[in-house]
Amino acid sequence: MVSRSCQEVSATVLAEVHQLYGRQSHLIDGGSAREWAETFVADGEFHSPSYPAPVVGTDELTRFAELFFERARDAGEVHRHVITNVDVVAVDDETLDVRAYLQIVATARGGDSRLVRFTTIADHLVRQNYSWLIAQRTVRRDDS
Amino acid sequence: MVSRSCQEVSATVLAEVHQLYGRQSHLIDGGSAREWAETFVADGEFHSPSYPAPVVGTDELTRFAELFFERARDAGEVHRHVITNVDVVAVDDETLDVRAYLQIVATARGGDSRLVRFTTIADHLVRQNYSWLIAQRTVRRDDS
Amino acid sequence: MVSRSCQEVSATVLAEVHQLYGRQSHLIDGGSAREWAETFVADGEFHSPSYPAPVVGTDELTRFAELFFERARDAGEVHRHVITNVDVVAVDDETLDVRAYLQIVATARGGDSRLVRFTTIADHLVRQNYSWLIAQRTVRRDDS
Numbered sequence: 391m392v393s394r395s396c397q398e399v400s401a402t403v404l405a406e407v408h409q410l411y412g413r414q415s416h417l418i419d420g421g422s423a424r425e426w427a428e429t430f431v432a433d434g435e436f437h438s439p440s441y442p443a444p445v446v447g448t449d450e451l452t453r454f455a456e457l458f459f460e461r462a463r464d465a466g467e468v469h470r471h472v473i474t475n476v477d478v479v480a481v482d483d484e485t486l487d488v489r490a491y492l493q494i495v496a497t498a499r500g501g502d503s504r505l506v507r508f509t510t511i512a513d514h515l516v517r518q519n520y521s522w523l524i525a526q527r528t529v530r531r532d533d534s
Numbered sequence: 535m536v537s538r539s540c541q542e543v544s545a546t547v548l549a550e551v552h553q554l555y556g557r558q559s560h561l562i563d564g565g566s567a568r569e570w571a572e573t574f575v576a577d578g579e580f581h582s583p584s585y586p587a588p589v590v591g592t593d594e595l596t597r598f599a600e601l602f603f604e605r606a607r608d609a610g611e612v613h614r615h616v617i618t619n620v621d622v623v624a625v626d627d628e629t630l631d632v633r634a635y636l637q638i639v640a641t642a643r644g645g646d647s648r649l650v651r652f653t654t655i656a657d658h659l660v661r662q663n664y665s666w667l668i669a670q671r672t673v674r675r676d677d678s
Numbered sequence: 679m680v681s682r683s684c685q686e687v688s689a690t691v692l693a694e695v696h697q698l699y700g701r702q703s704h705l706i707d708g709g710s711a712r713e714w715a716e717t718f719v720a721d722g723e724f725h726s727p728s729y730p731a732p733v734v735g736t737d738e739l740t741r742f743a744e745l746f747f748e749r750a751r752d753a754g755e756v757h758r759h760v761i762t763n764v765d766v767v768a769v770d771d772e773t774l775d776v777r778a779y780l781q782i783v784a785t786a787r788g789g790d791s792r793l794v795r796f797t798t799i800a801d802h803l804v805r806q807n808y809s810w811l812i813a814q815r816t817v818r819r820d821d822s
Contacts, residue, residue: 401693405545408552408696412621416633416654468676470652472618472635474760477700489704491760493783493791495637495652497676503637503652508758508783508791510704532756532785549689552696556765560777560798612820614796616762616779639781639796641820647781647796 399480406522407478407488407515415471423455424448430524431516438529462496469506470495486515486522492529508532543624550666551622551632551659559615567599568592574668575660582673606640613650614639630659630666636673652676687768694810695766695776695803703759709747715739718812719804726817750784757794758783774803774810780817796820 399407410429417426427448430436436445436454445454462469472493479487489512497503514526543551554573561570571592574580580589580598589598606613616637623631633656641647658670687695698717705714715736718724724733724742733742750757760781767775777800785791802814 399693399697401545401549401689404693404696405543405548405689408548408620409543409622412619412634415619415635416621468652470635470676472637474618474762475700475703476696477704478697490700491703491758493760495649497652500677503649503676505649505783505791505793508756508785532758532791533788545689545693549687549692552692552764553687553766556763556778559763559779560765612796614779614820616781618762639793641796644821647793647820649793 399478399486403480403486403522404478407486408476410515410522411473411476411488411490415473418455418458419468419470421456421459423452423459426455427451430527431518434524435526436529437527439531439534440529465498467496467498470497484517488513488515543622543630547624547630547666548622551630552620554659554666555617555620555632555634559617562599562602563612563614565600565603567603568596570599571595574671575662578668579670580673581671583675583678584673609642611640611642614641628661632657632659687766687774691768691774691810692766695774696764698803698810699761699764699776699778703761706743706746707756707758709744711743711747712736712740714743718815719806722812723814724817725815727819727822728817753786755784755786758785772805776801776803 414426414429416422417429430448430451433447434451436451445451458469472495473490474493475489475491477489481487489510492509492511494506494509495503496506509532510530512528512530513524515522516525517523558570558573560566561573574592574595577591578595580595589595602613616639617634618637619633619635621633625631633654636653636655638650638653639647640650653676654674656672656674657668659666660669661667702714702717705711705717715722718736718739721735722739724739733739746757760783762779762781764776764778769775777798780797780799782794782797783791784794797820798818800816800818801812803810804813805811
């Protein structure tokens with residue numbers, strides 16, 4: 391086996407991280423934009439090739455999530471962030487590196503569901519006030 | 535961070551819940567209808583816009599799961615319940631609220647796989663005999 | 679409830695297994711063929727109806743993973759193994775049976791993503807040097 395982490399990830403830490411990822415998509419997909427933004431630290435960063443500049447800080451992240459939700463709604467669709475393959479590496483007691491697959495699935499009212507985009511996210515997490523928050527997310531699209 | 539639960543979900547409880555959801559789809563998809571029904575309490579309820587009336591109790595739930603399996607088989611297909619984005623909120627020591635994404639994927643023998651339906655489930659779980667069982671499931675379809 | 683395992687799976691064991699499955703797909707999908715092969719024991723076996731003979735041992739498994747990655751790349755595509763519905767049954771302290779759904783999703787550069795194949799994996803895991811490794815994997819395709 392190759393060495394891959396400075397230390398083991400405990401069951402407790404993994405549970406906390408799985409809860410964060412389990413919950414996060416429901417927030418942005420359901421229109422809880424501010425709560426989604428608050429899964430990042432106050433100056434958290436979101437980098438994606440789909441957008442020209444990084445989205446930085448709670449206010450920008452909130453607006454980003456609002457736009458995501460509004461655009462889907464205006465198109466008469468529901469968009470979902472499907473998270474799988476969560477892999478957690480402990481950097482130290484207070485920081486984690488997480489990667490996962492994130493698929494965007496869209497469904498038209500009265501219509502079919504389709505896989506819009508397949509991405510991989512690479513997140514850097516930090517512990518704040520006994521919670522894990524995202525300090526930086528970088529999205530890679532499989533089609534680019 | 536917004537307050538979202540009366541108490542933390544422990545790693546042990548989360549493991550029990552993930553095992554329940556990891557296992558449940560294999561049961562209905564593989565034709566183990568009675569065992570699927572027994573992941574609900576004896577008077578458990580299943581509410582879905584796809585069906586005119588709620589399905590209530592072990593016998594009705596068993597028949598529901600049998601029909602799901604038989605219809606796929608009669609169509610020459612295999613149908614799968616793909617569960618992701620499990621989010622667990624503790625109401626108290628004995629009850630949990632869980633939401634998750636549940637996709638139905640169908641594959642024809644010798645044919646392609648397709649995403650049939652994207653749904654969100656909202657479950658209410660209770661602890662019985664040291665196991666978590668579903669007291670009520672409500673399904674929301676993205677296309678309706 | 680039906681009896682289904684000799685013993686409970688602890689939160690710690692489930693965390694270890696979820697980490698293994700969370701990580702494994704990133705390895706083969708990202709071209710880390712040898713590291714993927716090393717998630718199996720040294721004489722580990724991979725059985726699939728997609729291939730005429732079982733793939734056995736670290737060297738063969740490594741070559742298998744290299745070919746998977748090279749074929750996708752040569753086709754101008756990225757292929758992903760999406761794992762869900764992980765269900766873990768403890769046989770004893772040192773061995774586990776795991777089943778899960780494994781979908782292959784392909785994305786062309788500049789093109790759409792598509793679900794190529796839906797499979798179910800049945801794995802037999804053993805503990806070695808404080809890690810869980812796959813002793814045998816059997817893949818079942820829904821289209822065959």
